[in-house]
Amino acid sequence: MNASPLLRQDLGGGNRSHHARGKLSVNRGLPRKRSDLAPRLSLSGQLRAEARWGIVLALPAMVGFIVWVAGPIVASLVFSFSTWNAGGRFRFVGLENYLRMARTDKLFWKSLLVTTYYSLTSIPLTLLFAFAIAVLLNRKVIGISLFRTLLYLPSVAPSVAVAMLWLWLFNPDFGLLNYLLQLVGLPKLLWIHDEVQVIPSFILMNIWRMGGPMVIFLAALQGIPASLYEAAELDGGGWWSKLRYITLPLSTPAFFFNAVMGIISSFQVFNEAYIMTDGGPNNGSLFLVYYVYLNAFRYGRMGYASTLAWALFVVILLLTLFMFRISRNWVYYEAKGR
């Protein structure tokens, strides 16, 4: 580009700070090169245009944030201190909902237990499996791109249809899973129709849909320089030491990313609970979001449902913060030279 250094400094490069603006206005009067080619461009005019258009183009998103995010968050907090059923009078009750939730609502504790159990079991299992598959997929063998596609497909399928599909696979009498168990001589299971087996069944279904984390792991594995493996081979390292001392440490950022995404999504399971189990049997799959839904839209307790939703948010927030806190101990960051 033949732009003047001044223009270049201000328009070019990703790191464009607002300090440049001040500097610019001081130098406004300086003559510029190529002004004959760009008669309409004046530097301050350009900045004015950017500022104007910048706000105009981001305005819908800002309005959306206020109307559908910030406003509802404040309203939800207010609701959570009230008993309100969408129709009747608004009554402020202070901490009553929160106390009731913590002290007497056994179903809340049950749903918190169920959701946490599901989340904290399914995330490590799914990630380990996705990582192992990614390692197997990260080589040039016949049919590899077909394998990748086939293993990714379950995560593309809409969860509403997947729930129906697995409802049939889990069928104790005519389902695929019990048929496979019988083929290898194992006893039949009740799967989602049993209070104890229902969450492990959901976890199995989640492992089947590990395509998202798998792709992230694949990307991470492909970013590892081959020279590291060659150096390890020269030192006589086998596949285990390569996996243990190169692949695994360099994949920790992907583990971290997938774990945080996993927490956020696994605490918000709804479709599967609604379609497959209605929260049962005996509330064995009463996921928190489903319990919020039941309170708000079946029992008409908007206020109490808001209280539950805030409890959900606090749990997700705490777990995410905890993940970030402990990430220093196990996530490898190249820039820090650990």
Next chain:
Amino acid sequence: MRPRASIASIPSRVLSYALLLLVVVLFSLPFVWVLRSSLMSMSEIFQLPPRWIPAPFAWQNYIEAVIVIPFGRYFLNSMVVVMTTLLGSVLTCSLAGFSFSRLRWRGRDTIFVVLLTSLMMPYAVTLIPTFVLWKYLGGINTFMPLVVPSWFGTGVGGVFNIFLLRQFFLTIPFELDEAAYMDGAPPLAVYWFVVMPLSTPVLVAVIVTTFGWAWNDLLSPLVYLIDSNKFTLAIGLAEFNSAYSIQWDLLMAASIIVILPVFALFFALQRFFVQGIVLTGLKG
């Protein structure tokens, strides 16, 4: 050392290939099982030991499922909702992403970070007040609550799309904008003629994921839609399930019909899609 290592690795390679093959077969089995069930008569489905190949192929299951659901109505509703959502989300989010990455204005980065906080917020928290808002605006039993938020960069996809697009836009050389501005182009022209044509991978990723989310959205239709002639496919399928819970042949045919459009879009755009995820997924 070297030759021995490569000889030793031959069995391990065969082993890992066999392992991979096994996993691929196991992962594909559910699809095969469901496909086979969707083409069987009810009596054949309940046969023990189960058969893998239907005889004869009961193609009429699909016709019957389409009539019973009623598929045409729900498909049309889904298409209206999904396409309107998609158009709004891509337009608003790409313009906002352009503004947040390539235009300079006071408070830009602060506002971007504030918008990002909504990613942390569970849907359950904002759902109830949003429902109340639409109730007062008279939006219950209309498509408005499902599509309007996406035109304001929230709702399905929403802020996540803004984030993905901004991160990708930041990787495009700024010299291109500079050159266009030198020629007197307005910012919108830079957006449309410079930035958007160079952003195919991320746009495809945004389109495929937003399509998937909108297509699959069950909670919002459940909360907002009352008349069954307004239902989308997602809620239609769920209601069909509770009404015909023993008609496994029809249920499986219906499920496959709901899956197919998403798979079709995925296969059509697969190459760009994986590239887009890889490019943007890890940059957070």
